[in-house]
Amino acid sequence: xxxxxxxxxxxxxxxxxxxxxxxxxxxxxxxxxxxxxxxxxxxxxxxxxxxxxxxxxxxxxxxxxxxxxxxxxxxxxxxxxxxxxxxxxxxxxxxxxxxxxxxxxxxxxxxxxxxxxxxxxxxxxxxxxxxxxxxxxxxxxxxxxxxxxxxxxxxxxxxxxxxxxxxxxxxxxxxxxxxxxxxxxxxxxxxxxxxxxxxxxxxxxxxxxxxxxxxxxxxxxxxxxxxxxxxxxxxxxxxxxxxxxxxxxxxxxxxxxxxxxxxxxxxxxxxxxxxxxxxxxxxxxxxxxxxxxxxxxxxxxxxxxxxxxxxxxxxxxxxxxxxxxxxxxxxxxxxxxxxxxxxxx
Ligand SMILES: [Zn+2]
Numbered sequence: 001x002x003x004x005x006x007x008x009x010x011x012x013x014x015x016x017x018x019x020x021x022x023x024x025x026x027x028x029x030x031x032x033x034x035x036x037x038x039x040x041x042x043x044x045x046x047x048x049x050x051x052x053x054x055x056x057x058x059x060x061x062x063x064x065x066x067x068x069x070x071x072x073x074x075x076x077x078x079x080x081x082x083x084x085x086x087x088x089x090x091x092x093x094x095x096x097x098x099x100x101x102x103x104x105x106x107x108x109x110x111x112x113x114x115x116x117x118x119x120x121x122x123x124x125x126x127x128x129x130x131x132x133x134x135x136x137x138x139x140x141x142x143x144x145x146x147x148x149x150x151x152x153x154x155x156x157x158x159x160x161x162x163x164x165x166x167x168x169x170x171x172x173x174x175x176x177x178x179x180x181x182x183x184x185x186x187x188x189x190x191x192x193x194x195x196x197x198x199x200x201x202x203x204x205x206x207x208x209x210x211x212x213x214x215x216x217x218x219x220x221x222x223x224x225x226x227x228x229x230x231x232x233x234x235x236x237x238x239x240x241x242x243x244x245x246x247x248x249x250x251x252x253x254x255x256x257x258x259x260x261x262x263x264x265x266x267x268x269x270x271x272x273x274x275x276x277x278x279x280x281x282x283x284x285x286x287x288x289x290x291x292x293x294x295x296x297x298x299x300x301x302x303x304x305x306x307x308x309x310x311x312x313x314x315x316x317x318x319x320x321x322x323x324x325x326x327x328x329x330x331x332x333x334x335x336x337x338x339x340x341x342x343x344x345x
Contacts, residue, residue: 014145014147035091097123114159162284166266167237169240171194244262
């Protein structure tokens with residue numbers, strides 16, 4: 001088995017300034033670099049300086065591009081032998097997909113740690129106006145510059161924490177599924193995903209903007225992303241809690257950040273599974289995740305509906321949420337759990 005993993009992985013302060021080294025090492029001769037509105041205004045000039053040894057064609061992508069727009073745009077761009085994207089999840093996913101279509105290496109420069117998309121094979125794109133998971137390739141390079149990521153508002157970090165903690169419930173779902181003869185757990189992928197979240201859990205959490213905390217969060221999210229390359233599916237980091245979030249994306253009147261929805265659903269599902277719920281509660285309390293969730297005025301009705309339709313998102317899987325008795329338990333929790341009572345209106 002030949003598993004593609006990123007050739008470049010730099011997580012640290014000021015790592016974007018190593019771009020010229022990277023370009024020379026891999027003998028790239030022409031780069032296309034994608035930004036969103038914010039990163040274009042803030043970092044385009046710096047990045048042009050950071051990559052001075054080859055021509056760079058920079059592009060500011062408009063928000064809310066549909067998959068069809070992305071395909072068109074991908075082939076309108078000039079010739080290049082490397083594509084780079086800098087920004088939040090949306091621009092990274094666009095870049096990942098365009099590079100996949102153009103069959104050139106992709107370098108991901110996340111400006112926030114809000115989910116594991118910067119290190120995963122899939123991208124979440126708009127198809128007919130709805131967020132949909134689309135297959136692509138794992139990035140050739142990941143450059144997570146902590147000086148930049150530190151500047152993103154705290155809610156982005158909290159979302160990343162939510163997305164990472166979901167490894168716990170996802171892995172338990174995967175075992176459940178195997179016990180029901182529906183799939184087989186890939187032991188190596190499961191081990192990496194579990195080690196990633198367990199290592200994160202032991203990090204001091206007083207200051208979520210501390211470089212050590214951020215490095216731990218980002219490296220753990222990266223390991224989670226890579227575990228899906230090994231298993232060939234998203235099961236090691238995505239179970240029932242992700243199905244609830246995907247359901248919310250489809251029906252909620254105001255969908256929240258992926259990692260925030262996933263984090264709340266992780267808390268719910270850990271109680272349903274009766275597995276490591278206490279640990280998850282501690283992490284979400286200490287980091288301020290729950291305090292932030294309480295400010296969002298989330299609708300209990302929408303979560304109830306999302307739990308109900310979650311199994312239909314992936315009918316071929318068999319997670320806890322696919323079993324009616326556990327769905328009922330999840331819905332009961334929305335009314336009974338004291339933390340959820342404070343989160344929902
Ligand atoms: Zn996720």
